[in-house]
Amino acid sequence: MGPIKPPYNVAIIGYGMSAKVFHIPLIQVTPAFNLYAIVQRNPTPDNDASKDHPGIKLYRSSEEMVDDETVDVVVITTIPTSHFELCNLAMERYKYVIVEKPFTPTSKEADELINIAVNRDLFLSVYQNRRWDTDFLTLSKLVKEGTLGRVVEFETHFDRHRPEAPTGGWKTKSLPGGGGVYDLGTHLIDQVVVLFGLPDRITGFVGSQREHNPEGVEDSCTVLLHYDSTGLLATVKAGVVSPEVNQLRFWVRGEKGSYKKFHLDPQEDQLKAGEKPGDAGFGLEPDDRAGTLTIIKDGQPKSEPCPNIEPVTYSTFYDQFAKAIEGQGEIPVPVEAEGPKNVIRLIELARLSSKEGRTLKVKEHYAEVD
Structure with a gap:
């Protein structure tokens, strides 16, 4: 994947509490990132990402979203059983990936994803936000x-x-x-x-x-x-x-x-209450x-x-991920995937x-x- 320039377009897969509380607010306060798209399979009148975030692209499927060449970073906030498949899907299309913890249900799956990221020269990071408690x-x-x-x-x-x-x-x-x-x-x-x-x-x-x-x-x-x-x-x-x-x-x-x-640490409750870093x-x-x-x-x-x-604050995760992209490998991602893989192993x-x-x-x- 060649060098890209900020702001980087971010697409989020899933629109539950994880996306709403732990990711979208942090993306919104990170100047290098642009909340570009959300994959929500079944919006309802009282839970519709396109209404909550006017101007974004709303996709019904991850397969359709990853074919969008303007997406730079994919954030996966779905259930753990889907993490391997969705990480692999995004990296097949040469997207940088952030995935919620737990990384994957097995360390074997985690190891395979790490190898894919290395072979494709892609950034892969796991959202272990409590390192910043x-x-x-x-x-x-x-x-x-x-x-x-x-x-x-x-x-x-x-x-x-x-x-x-x-x-x-x-x-x-x-x-x-x-x-x-x-x-x-x-x-x-x-x-x-x-x-x-x-x-x-x-x-x-x-x-x-x-x-x-x-x-x-x-x-x-x-x-x-x-x-x-x-x-x-x-x-x-x-x-x-x-x-x-x-x-x-x-x-x-x-x-x-x-x-x-x-x-x-109070950050989770503050994010749930609508507060943001800063x-x-x-x-x-x-x-x-x-x-x-x-x-x-x-x-x-x-x-x-x-x-x-x-x-x-947890916004450090996104700040460091942006710096990794800007540095194109000279700066490590905030949570290198090898660590969370070892946690799954334990x-x-x-x-x-x-x-x-x-x-x-x-x-x-x-x-x-x-």
């Missing part, structure tokens, strides 16, 4: 600067109290690439791997916490990531039975100190939601509030570990999930 970036700074010392326990949570099974929508179905470990665990495992790299061993507990679960959806998970060389144990938890006023987000303990944080207060948490940093001083633990660093191993009731060596047992 401000509390995660704050914690990352503490870890990298050595404030906590050698980290031995790293807990990352995405717990909610939703004991009743939801009705309607693909997330209520037991599908490949579905369930809690793919939905929320993907974010959490990705954050751990970004910060510490791949673990040596993995122990998974994947299943359902709901008493009534007619579809058999794996709604919850606990995944232990063992790092033998440092002694680190990273615990990833996503549960649906957690009756807490304030849900735990991070609890990290090291030889010099600890960091504890409640509440989720608006006053976007990405900022109230002072009373600051994490707590405890440091050993004079042999005793001393605690103090640990406010988040200045937010860089999810496969976590599910295998859970099924067989044993801890697995990551490298040694990878072939067992093919």
